Amino acid sequence: MSDATTNASQSGQEEPLKNVLVTGGAGYIGSHVVYTLLKTRQYKVISIDNHHNSLPASLTRVSELALEEHKASLGPNAQLSQRDIDSTIIDAHDCDLTNHSAVREIFGKYYSSENGKGGIWGVVHIAAYKAVGESTSIPLTYYQNNVSATISLLSIMLEFNCARLVYSSSATVYGTPPEVPIPERTRREADSPYGRTKVMCEMVVEDLCESNGNAVADGTCHLVVSLVIRFHHLTTTTTGSTSTPFQAISLRYFNPAGAHPSGRIGEDPRGRPGNLLPLLAHMAVGRVKDPVLKVFGNDYPTVDGTCVRDYLHVLDLAGGHVLALQALQEGSTLNGKVFASVKAGKGKFKAYNLGKGKGMSVLQIVEAMRKATGFEYKTEVVGRRRGDVPALIADPSLARTELGFDAPHDLETMCRDLWNWQKGNPAGYV
Ligand SMILES: NC(=O)c1ccc[n+]([C@@H]2O[C@H](COP(=O)([O-])OP(=O)(O)OC[C@H]3O[C@@H](n4cnc5c(N)ncnc54)[C@H](O)[C@@H]3O)[C@@H](O)[C@H]2O)c1
Numbered sequence: 001m002s003d004a005t006t007n008a009s010q011s012g013q014e015e016p017l018k019n020v021l022v023t024g025g026a027g028y029i030g031s032h033v034v035y036t037l038l039k040t041r042q043y044k045v046i047s048i049d050n051h052h053n054s055l056p057a058s059l060t061r062v063s064e065l066a067l068e069e070h071k072a073s074l075g076p077n078a079q080l081s082q083r084d085i086d087s088t089i090i091d092a093h094d095c096d097l098t099n100h101s102a103v104r105e106i107f108g109k110y111y112s113s114e115n116g117k118g119g120i121w122g123v124v125h126i127a128a129y130k131a132v133g134e135s136t137s138i139p140l141t142y143y144q145n146n147v148s149a150t151i152s153l154l155s156i157m158l159e160f161n162c163a164r165l166v167y168s169s170s171a172t173v174y175g176t177p178p179e180v181p182i183p184e185r186t187r188r189e190a191d192s193p194y195g196r197t198k199v200m201c202e203m204v205v206e207d208l209c210e211s212n213g214n215a216v217a218d219g220t221c222h223l224v225v226s227l228v229i230r231f232h233h234l235t236t237t238t239t240g241s242t243s244t245p246f247q248a249i250s251l252r253y254f255n256p257a258g259a260h261p262s263g264r265i266g267e268d269p270r271g272r273p274g275n276l277l278p279l280l281a282h283m284a285v286g287r288v289k290d291p292v293l294k295v296f297g298n299d300y301p302t303v304d305g306t307c308v309r310d311y312l313h314v315l316d317l318a319g320g321h322v323l324a325l326q327a328l329q330e331g332s333t334l335n336g337k338v339f340a341s342v343k344a345g346k347g348k349f350k351a352y353n354l355g356k357g358k359g360m361s362v363l364q365i366v367e368a369m370r371k372a373t374g375f376e377y378k379t380e381v382v383g384r385r386r387g388d389v390p391a392l393i394a395d396p397s398l399a400r401t402e403l404g405f406d407a408p409h410d411l412e413t414m415c416r417d418l419w420n421w422q423k424g425n426p427a428g429y430v
Helices: 028-040 057-074 082-086 100-110 132-137 139-159 193-210 222-230 232-239 276-284 314-327 333-338 362-373 397-403 411-424
Strands: 018-023 043-049 091-094 120-125 164-170 247-253 255-257 293-296 311-313 348-354 379-382
Touching: 018 028, 018 100, 028 043, 028 057, 028 314, 043 100, 057 082, 100 139, 120 139, 120 314, 132 139, 132 193, 139 193, 164 193, 164 314, 193 247, 193 348, 247 314, 255 314, 255 411, 276 293, 276 362, 276 411, 293 362, 311 314, 311 411, 314 333, 314 348, 314 397, 333 397, 348 397, 362 411
Parallel strands: 018 043, 018 120, 043 091, 120 164, 164 247, 247 348, 255 311, 293 379
Antiparallel strands: none
16 A cells, blocks of 8 residues: 555644545545545545445445554554544535535535635545446437536535545546557547546646636636536625635546455446456356456457556555645645646646556456456457557656655455455445
């Protein structure tokens, strides 16, 4: 686990917990991010999830896990303080992000109109639909859920003077990259509606940072403008105008894999898994009954002809979110480092690749899962799949040098932890 996940109480910090909203908190990545945030003992975590692709039980388990680990770290006779308890209880809201008034109500719950204090300090925006194939069949649903909901969320953040955002982006923003390993400066040219929702959201967020928190003056995005005008009345009458400059960090995930080593939280997709590793886990546990795994193409210019992807442990990925939130603390060393390259008068927006910088082929993954599960997978090579690119590998050097990000867990550990979760929970959280 990265340094970011170490227990902050060890350093004797007792400043008030900061309220952090995690959207999509009950999902695969969200639950591990929430767990990692709880471990820092610096945040009060609030989650919004409509359970489109998750169950509330994930956050119940996260909370139990965090409390047990905290008690164990304090010793058998230690008394838990109110802060200890608050920092392990998650305020989980069953709410759809596309429902503007319901989300606004949640922000209002934490906001003190007297002094503007105690509101939501920052947002980690993870919720989205994420299936590339599905997005080509129902693009409007994807634009609505991923882009419109993000714009709605941003306008509410402005209204409540919440000006720090960590955004869940994806390597899909690069489409077919001209250069591998892929540096962040690569042009964004996604190949699918899903990927384009990520590009659009990054651009909207970037424009918002550029406008220094004054979205009305932005003018670059029709929808942002109309939303802000619609809520201008509320903005000025309820909370006063937004004063803190908006700053954001976009994290471009490569391929998160694995689970918490306890096996109590993990990936539990509704329906057939779209990604290779959970599919292999479901095959091994008998939940997917396909007799053979279809391998799409073995004539790519890669180590064994099959596609290569950059896998990183989901807890390493989660650690990147803690670092990003720390980097949004104005005046901190990390804040200075991350935004050092931003010219004066420009918006504070940065994007970082979160990957290991190492590629694994489909056949290497199958072999690693065979070792972890003992299941003898049968594979059948079929034709290439439309849209697949030979290799997607991150250049993680910027995240390493500026953010201090590291992804030390190896593939063997990812497969072990994934299997530990899957065999202990063959039907998922139910
Ligand atoms: N898993 C990956 O391989 C991967 C790779 C790159 C980027 N990402 C991005 O990471 C994020 C999380 O991915 P994940 O794998 O954890 O997916 P997930 O489906 O497990 O989690 C997403 C969560 O968001 C919730 N959600 C979706 N729409 C919502 C809405 N309108 N209102 C409230 N909640 C809503 C879902 O119920 C789910 O709990 C997504 O933004 C995805 O695009 C994932």
